Amino acid sequence: MNILAIDSSNLVMGVAVSTETKVLGEIITNVKKNHSIRLMPAIEQIIRDVDLTLDQIDRIAVAIGPGSYTGVRIGVTIAKTLAWTANKEIVGVSSLEALAQNGIHFNGLIVPFFDARRGQVYTGLYQSKDGKVECVQEDRLTMMKDWLAELKKCQESILFLSNDFDKHEALIQEILPNSVIGEAVYNNPRPSEIAKLAFTREPSKDVHHVVPSYLRLAEAESKWLEKQVNKK
Amino acid sequence: MNFEKPNIILGIETSCDETAAAVVENGTVIRSSVVASQIEIHKRFGGVVPEVASRHHVEQFTVVCEQAIKEANVEWEDIDAIAVTQGPGLIGALLIGVNGAKALAFAHQKPLVPVHHIAGHIYANRLVNEMKFPLLALIVSGGHTELIYMRSHASYEVIGETRDDAAGEAFDKVARTLDLPYPGGPGIDRLASKGEPIIDFPRAWLEPDSYDFSFSGLKSAVINVVHNAKQKGETISKENIAASFQESVMDVLVAKTMKAAKEYHVEQIIVAGGVSANQGLRKRMESACHDAGIPLSIPPLKLCTDNAAMIAAAGSIGYLKGDRADLALNGNPSLAIEKFSI
Ligand SMILES: [Zn+2]
Numbered sequence: 001m002n003i004l005a006i007d008s009s010n011l012v013m014g015v016a017v018s019t020e021t022k023v024l025g026e027i028i029t030n031v032k033k034n035h036s037i038r039l040m041p042a043i044e045q046i047i048r049d050v051d052l053t054l055d056q057i058d059r060i061a062v063a064i065g066p067g068s069y070t071g072v073r074i075g076v077t078i079a080k081t082l083a084w085t086a087n088k089e090i091v092g093v094s095s096l097e098a099l100a101q102n103g104i105h106f107n108g109l110i111v112p113f114f115d116a117r118r119g120q121v122y123t124g125l126y127q128s129k130d131g132k133v134e135c136v137q138e139d140r141l142t143m144m145k146d147w148l149a150e151l152k153k154c155q156e157s158i159l160f161l162s163n164d165f166d167k168h169e170a171l172i173q174e175i176l177p178n179s180v181i182g183e184a185v186y187n188n189p190r191p192s193e194i195a196k197l198a199f200t201r202e203p204s205k206d207v208h209h210v211v212p213s214y215l216r217l218a219e220a221e222s223k224w225l226e227k228q229v230n231k232k
Numbered sequence: 233m234n235f236e237k238p239n240i241i242l243g244i245e246t247s248c249d250e251t252a253a254a255v256v257e258n259g260t261v262i263r264s265s266v267v268a269s270q271i272e273i274h275k276r277f278g279g280v281v282p283e284v285a286s287r288h289h290v291e292q293f294t295v296v297c298e299q300a301i302k303e304a305n306v307e308w309e310d311i312d313a314i315a316v317t318q319g320p321g322l323i324g325a326l327l328i329g330v331n332g333a334k335a336l337a338f339a340h341q342k343p344l345v346p347v348h349h350i351a352g353h354i355y356a357n358r359l360v361n362e363m364k365f366p367l368l369a370l371i372v373s374g375g376h377t378e379l380i381y382m383r384s385h386a387s388y389e390v391i392g393e394t395r396d397d398a399a400g401e402a403f404d405k406v407a408r409t410l411d412l413p414y415p416g417g418p419g420i421d422r423l424a425s426k427g428e429p430i431i432d433f434p435r436a437w438l439e440p441d442s443y444d445f446s447f448s449g450l451k452s453a454v455i456n457v458v459h460n461a462k463q464k465g466e467t468i469s470k471e472n473i474a475a476s477f478q479e480s481v482m483d484v485l486v487a488k489t490m491k492a493a494k495e496y497h498v499e500q501i502i503v504a505g506g507v508s509a510n511q512g513l514r515k516r517m518e519s520a521c522h523d524a525g526i527p528l529s530i531p532p533l534k535l536c537t538d539n540a541a542m543i544a545a546a547g548s549i550g551y552l553k554g555d556r557a558d559l560a561l562n563g564n565p566s567l568a569i570e571k572f573s574i
Pocket residue numbers: 349353373505506537538
């Protein structure tokens with residue numbers, strides 16, 4: 001089976017083509033450039049570079065977030081449209097779960113996170129076990145301060161993975177001085193990991209129902225809900 | 233240039249709060265036109281919320297495309313090109329259509345034709361009447377108020393545009409002042425038909441030779457009148473306010489359009505965009521065009537508001553003219569229509 005993996009959910013943009021046993025090709029950039037301009041050409045290029053055509057792709061895996069709202073939507077829209085129109089299976093994968101895979105050889109807990117502004121992060125708690133990285137506390141949006149306080153209760157050693165340490169490292173060191181900060185090579189989510197996860201998952205029953213995982217309401221919606229509660 | 237060559241275009245539109253796909257033959261015949269409207273969703277916010285609109289576009293995009301293809305009863309082999317709104321519009325919303333269209337173009341190896349949203353509104357007319365050149369198009373919607381002169385197909389010259397609010401925007405704001413629901417156009421139109429235009433609101437004519445528009449002064453004047461009346465505890469007829477406001481908008485729109493039509497010796501006047509659903513505007517334009525002896529074309533209601541049939545219709549012209557985009561196409565929230573001119 002050939003899987004095309006797509007991730008534009010955060011600053012890192014990645015596309016990969018994998019089989020069950022091989023990563024045939026992978027393109028990753030970690031620069032502030034426009035995903036809307038670059039993602040579709042990257043998909044065309046990776047498929048061509050590994051000497052395949054879209055016809056030979058069986059399944060499409062896509063990072064569904066959390067992350068940049070616009071970024072997530074670009075990836076999900078392209079993945080859904082390709083899957084629908086070219087009759088491919090589709091699997092949505094958490095962007096945090098994808099990043100957590102980089103900690104597979106770490107003995108302990110893995111905490112991937114993306115900065116979500118104003119002291120907040122998108123994060124989750126993962127654990128490496130029997131050659132697999134599995135979610136132990138679900139993805140969430142939280143204040144980093146509160147999250148670290150909760151993590152402090154865990155007895156195991158913790159590996160943090162993120163490209164946003166500049167904003168959060170000081171606080172991590174302060175609250176969890178014994179934790180491990182991921183090295184640069186482990187901090188980019190890799191689309192080949194998204195492909196790997198997608199091999200083991202059931203594809204979505206209905207491609208139309210694949211939606212981004214924002215983990216946060218649109219601001220106007222939360223304000224509106226607040227108003228409704230206050231009215232009562 | 234030959235614009236008569238047979239073609240079938242899939243059009244895609246996501247520039248604001250409608251997710252739409254359509255199949256159009258030869259730029260004139262609608263084979264299918266599917267619109268997933270978000271009006272009900274945005275009503276509670278009193279206007280379009282860009283982030284909410286974008287979220288709904290992602291959910292609806294493939295559903296709408298599938299329905300358009302199915303209803304048109306076409307195969308992908310039959311489709312000559314994919315036309316998509318590149319701009320102007322809400323950037324986050326545009327990106328869904330643009331990226332979806334690029335994926336379709338890649339998957340089926342079809343030419344990708346970028347379309348200007350306003351060109352779409354103009355070409356909505358070609359789905360009902362053949363266009364006669366030279367023509368003048370008045371585009372009035374929530375986002376636009378423009379006078380565009382066209383010497384021939386795909387020749388756009390903006391001779392007038394709004395310097396502040398779009399006409400539709402003024403309708404929405406005045407409607408809110410009168411406690412009418414969003415969108416404001418239909419409510420004001422209904423009230424206006426029951427009132428008398430007895431309040432003398434300002435008309436912004438600007439410089440004598442200018443075809444530009446301005447509606448923010450008028451909007452403020454209406455808000456002031458309502459506000460002052462409330463403070464003094466006076467009741468004023470909402471019907472009369474609506475009628476007076478609408479009269480003021482129409483006076484300027486109709487007078488400037490007719491003046492330009494005469495100066496440019498046009499063979500046809502086209503009115504398009506959401507506000508062209510307004511009965512007051514339709515009646516005024518009909519009688520002014522009748523008096524001037526210039527044929528008028530206003531598309532039916534469902535082609536006035538945002539849809540993808542109009543994008544496919546404009547895309548047909550762009551396709552035959554050779555407009556092409558590659559997979560690096562991006563949305564452009566402030567795209568200029570002149571870029572699409574021959
Ligand atoms: Zn429009």
